[in-house]
Amino acid sequence: MNPKLLFWVPAALRTALVAAGCALLGWMFGWMTGVVVALLATMVMVFVQLSYLYQLSNWMDDPQSAKLPDGWGAWTNIFSRLYRMRRDDEKNQTELTEWLARFRQAMHLLPDGVVIMDDVLFLEWCNPAAEKHLGLTHERDKGMRVTNLVRNPDFMDYIILGRYEQPLTISFRERKLIVHIIPFENRRQILVTHDATETERIEEMRRDFIANASHELRTPLTVIVGFLEIAASEGLDVATRNSHLKLMTEQGHRMQHLIEDMLTLSRLESVDYPMRPETVDIGRLMEQVASDARALSAGKHEITLQIDGPDIVGSYDELHSAFGNLASNAVRYTPAGGKIALVWREFEAGIKFKVEDTGIGISPEHISRLTERFYRVDKSRSRETQGTGLGLAIVKHVLLRHGGTLQIKSEAGKGSTFIVCLPKSAIVPKQAELLLGQA
Structure with missing residues (x-):
């Protein structure tokens, strides 16, 4: 049925019913009574309409579907339609809030920075990656001009020229950043930052x-x-x-x-060559490392071996390569007559393999770079000792595959100590249980 008829027909019927009632009272008790009753009925109807208008006005201040009043007459249909509209709005708002929450969560997890600006470069929103890259704080810097927050000449030129077809690479806050501005809508711009430092x-x-x-x-x-x-x-x-x-x-x-x-x-x-764990006979491994070191020394050094720890799970060949590199370095950089101690020992957190020598030592400024490929403290001496410059890099990667770490303690002219630390989990399970039982 036509919506207009749904409104006017009931209203006309109600009006006709009130008029008929007043006419009947006027016929029965006189025309004055009919007029008075008609006037009172009209005032009641006006009061009801004003009451519903007042309730509607109050509801508009806080439009919630649960607070919508019930109506009478034409107001029943009006409030019913308002209720359905408000329910749909609340449903849409809930869905929009959920999507917004998902969007923000996704933006928070992005490794790239995202900054949303208006057409005059005022900050509206940014994700944590952008805060880290550009030194921004969303709560503090919201509403401020981005060019006042990111002070970099190249970035300023990029903004002023407005040539956003290609990204810009800048050095900012000790990072190498790739920034790109993407205009969208009529009054919005997105600034995307990518950290290219690594x-x-x-x-x-x-x-x-x-x-x-x-x-x-x-x-x-x-x-x-x-x-x-x-x-x-x-x-x-x-x-x-x-x-x-x-x-x-x-x-x-x-x-x-x-x-x-x-x-x-x-x-x-390479990920194509995963480690193949096996039970490593530490006694045999340590004897082989010591034997190789003595062969390289040719009797020029006093080399001692001490084993006071259990067998472990790992790769025999990789550990032999790592431990052999440490022992051979000690031989190469210790003058004739010096002492080299190889120690395998268990401690509370796991296992330690220590190579201690009385060699030439290393200055403090070199220690942090020793595991870099081809890094040498003394290039001429490395050539004399036939070193490749990759030994300690191999040690570092072997230990990474075994969950271990390398500690280096050295003093120029007094010798060096290289300590390999392996976790408790590397101990062969049966021996670990036996050790716990004896304790």
Whole structure:
């Protein structure tokens, strides 16, 4: 039925019913009585309408579906429609609130920064990543101009020129940031920030690695090629030829060791080569490490071995490579007559393997960088000792795969101590239970 008829027909019927009642009273008790009753009925009807208007006005101040009054007559339909509209609005508002909460949660979890600005660059909202990247605080800086908060000349030029087709890379707060402004709507702009510091660091490490590896390989190749050219162009006596062959063999072995260490390091870093845990016989491992160190020392050092701890679960080959690197470094950097102590011992938090020497020691400024690839404290001495510069980097990655850490204590001229700490969980389970039972 037509909505207009739904309103006017009941209203006309109610009016006709009141008029008929008043006419009947006038016919029965006189026309004056009918007029008075009609006037009173009209006043009551007006009062009811005004009462509902007052209730509607009060409800409009706080429009909640639960507080909507019931109506009479035409007001029943009006309040019913208002109730349905308000219920739909509340449902939509609840859904919108849920979506907004999800949006904010997603924005909070984003690794990239997001800043929402108006058309004159006043801050409206930002996520935690943007606060970290740009030094903003949403509660404190809301309503302030972003250009007053991010003081960087390149960023200011980017804003002023308005060339937002390409992102801008800036150095800000000791970070390398990629910023991009995206206009949306008519009076809004989004500023997106991406922290490229780690990417830049990895790229720099890659460049350094290639440069260092190329340099390390170029030196022995130059020696070998030079001697081959001499041998091809001149008649050499047997002693000179043998001397040259010896040097070329040494340089060839140096390249071989370098390539082996590079392959080992690449394998340790690759997810395609997961560690295969096994029970490691510590007695056999420690004896082999000590034997290799004594062979390298050739009797020039006093090397002692002490084992006071259980077997562990791990990779025998990887641990042999790591422990062997630490022991061989101690031999290489300890003058003849010095002492080297290899100790395997259990302590409260797990297991420690300690390599202590009386060698040349290391200055404090170098200690934090010792596990970097190709980092050397003394490059000339490293070449003399045939080091590849990758030994401690291999140690670090082996320990990462075994849940261990490396501690370095050293003093120039007095020696060094390298301590490998492995967790309690690395102990072979049966031996761990036995130790607990004896305690």
